[in-house]
Amino acid sequence: MGSRATDxxxxxxxxxxxxxxxxLAKEFARNGHDLVLVAREEAALERAASRLAIETGVRVExxxxxxxxxxxxxxxxxxxxxxxxxxxxxxxxxGIGDHAPLVDSDPERLQRLLQLxxxxxxxxxxxxxxxxxxxxxxxxxNVASLVAYFQGGPNWTTYVASKAYVLSxxxxxxxxxxxxxxxxxxxxxxxTDTDFVSRSGVGDVRAYRWLPKASPERIAHAAxxxxxxxxxxxxxxxxxxxxAFLGELHPRGVAQAVFTLLSxxxxxxxxx
Numbered sequence: 639m640g641s642r643a644t645d646x647x648x649x650x651x652x653x654x655x656x657x658x659x660x661x662l663a664k665e666f667a668r669n670g671h672d673l674v675l676v677a678r679e680e681a682a683l684e685r686a687a688s689r690l691a692i693e694t695g696v697r698v699e700x701x702x703x704x705x706x707x708x709x710x711x712x713x714x715x716x717x718x719x720x721x722x723x724x725x726x727x728x729x730x731x732x733g734i735g736d737h738a739p740l741v742d743s744d745p746e747r748l749q750r751l752l753q754l755x756x757x758x759x760x761x762x763x764x765x766x767x768x769x770x771x772x773x774x775x776x777x778x779x780n781v782a783s784l785v786a787y788f789q790g791g792p793n794w795t796t797y798v799a800s801k802a803y804v805l806s807x808x809x810x811x812x813x814x815x816x817x818x819x820x821x822x823x824x825x826x827x828x829x830t831d832t833d834f835v836s837r838s839g840v841g842d843v844r845a846y847r848w849l850p851k852a853s854p855e856r857i858a859h860a861a862x863x864x865x866x867x868x869x870x871x872x873x874x875x876x877x878x879x880x881x882a883f884l885g886e887l888h889p890r891g892v893a894q895a896v897f898t899l900l901s902x903x904x905x906x907x908x909x910x
Contacts, residue, residue, distance in 0.1 A: 650674040650718075650725045652705050652762065653732030655682040658781060658830060661854035662729055665862045667694035674699045674723060676714065677732070699723065705732045705758035706750055715765045727777040727865070728766050730759040730804075737794045748796050755800035760807065767820070774819040779865045780808045784828040784878050787885030789894050805871070812870045821868040825861045828878040830854060 649666040653659035654675035663673050667690050675690075677683050680702045687698040699721075703714040718725065733755045736747055763778060770776030783798075785791055786805035791798035808824035815822055829851045857874045864872035873879045 647726045648672045648674060648724060649727040649729060650676060650766075651729040651731055652676045652758075654729075655679060655686040658827065658854050658857060659729070659731035660686055661858035662731060662779075662781075662861060664690060664694065665855070665858040666727065666729075667696045667698070669862065670696065671727065672697040672699075674701060674718065674725070676701045676703050676705070678702060678704050705762060706753040708757075708761055711758065711761050711765060715762075724769070724773075725766050726770075726775070727779065728763065728770075729779045729781070730762060731779075731781045732758065733781065733800070735794065735797045737797070739793055740795055743796070751796055752800060755797075756803050759804060763811075770820045771815075771818055776820040777865050777868075778808075778811075778820070778822045779861060780804050780822070780824050782808065782824045782826045784826050784873065784882060786824075786826055787882040789885075809870060821865075823861075823865045823869055824871050825857070825864070826871060826873045826878070826882065827852065827857045828873075828875060828881070830857060 649663070649671045651659050651663045651666075651673065654663045654673070655677040659677075663675055663686070667673055673687075673690065673696060675683055675687055675698060680700075683700040683702060687700045690696070691698045701714055701717065703710045705711060734747075734751050736743055736751055740748075759780060763780075767776075767778070770778075782804040783801040785794075785798045786801040788798065788802075805824050805826065808822050812822040830853075852875055860874040861872050873882050
C-alpha cells in the first residue's frame with residue numbers, strides 16, 4: 639500500500655477524522671505510512687481522507703465503525719482482513735470526555751465513555767495483536783492523558799479513571815510484549831488546542847484556562863517519534879512532564895490537592 643519510511647507500513651487510527659487523531663494520521667502519512675482512518679461519521683472521514691491523500695500522497699482507506707460496539711469492532715477487523723489490509727501500527731485515539739459531578743452526569747454518556755475509552759480500546763487491541771505477534775513486529779499507540787498520572791479528578795471522575803486505565807493497560811502490556819517485536823506506547827498530552835474542550839464541557843476547567851495549550855501537530859510529532867522509538871510513555875511538553883512527575887510523587891495527597899484545584903471551575907471562588 640504505497641511508499642513507506644520503514645517496514646511498519648499501514649497505520650490504523652481510530653477517531654482519525656478530527657483533533658489529535660487527524661494530526662496523528664497526518665504525521666504518520668508525512669513519514670510515508672499508508673492509513674486506515676476509522677470513525678463514526680462517514681462525511682467527516684471522507685473529508686479527512688481526501689485532504690490527507692492530496693497533501694501527503696499516501697493511500698488512505700476509510701472505515702465507519704463505532705469502536706464502543708464489540709460487534710462493529712469485529713466487523714471492522716474482518717473487513718480489513720477480507721481486503722487484504724495488514725495493520726502494522728494501531729493508534730487507539732477514539733475517546734470522549736465528560737465534566738460534571740457524577741450525580742449530575744448523563745448515565746448514557748458515562749456508559750458510552752467507559753465502553754469507548756476502556757472496552758473499545760482494549761477489544762480492538764486484543765483483536766489485532768495476535769497478527770502482529772505472528773509477524774514479530776508492530777506498534778500500538780494508546781492515547782491516554784496527562785490526567786492519568788493523578789489519582790482522581792473531582793467533577794470528571796469517570797474520564798480521569800478511564801485514562802488512568804489506558805496508562806496502566808499500556809504499561810502492563812508493554813512488559814508482556816518484551817522480546818516479541820511488538821511495542822506499546824501511551825501518549826499523555828496535556829491541554830490541547832482541539833474541539834475536545836467544547837465537546838466534553840471542560841472549557842471552564844482551571845486546567846484548560848490556566849495551562850498552555852499545545853497544538854495537535856506538536857503532540858502528533860512527539861507521539862510519532864516516541865512510538866517508532868518504542869518508548870512506553872510519551873508526555874509532550876516540559877511543564878506536562880513536571881506535572882506528571884508530581885502526580886506520581888509521594889505523598890500523593892499533595893498531587894491530589896493540586897489536581898483538585900486544577901479540576902475546578904475557573905469562575906469558582908473555591909477549589910473544586
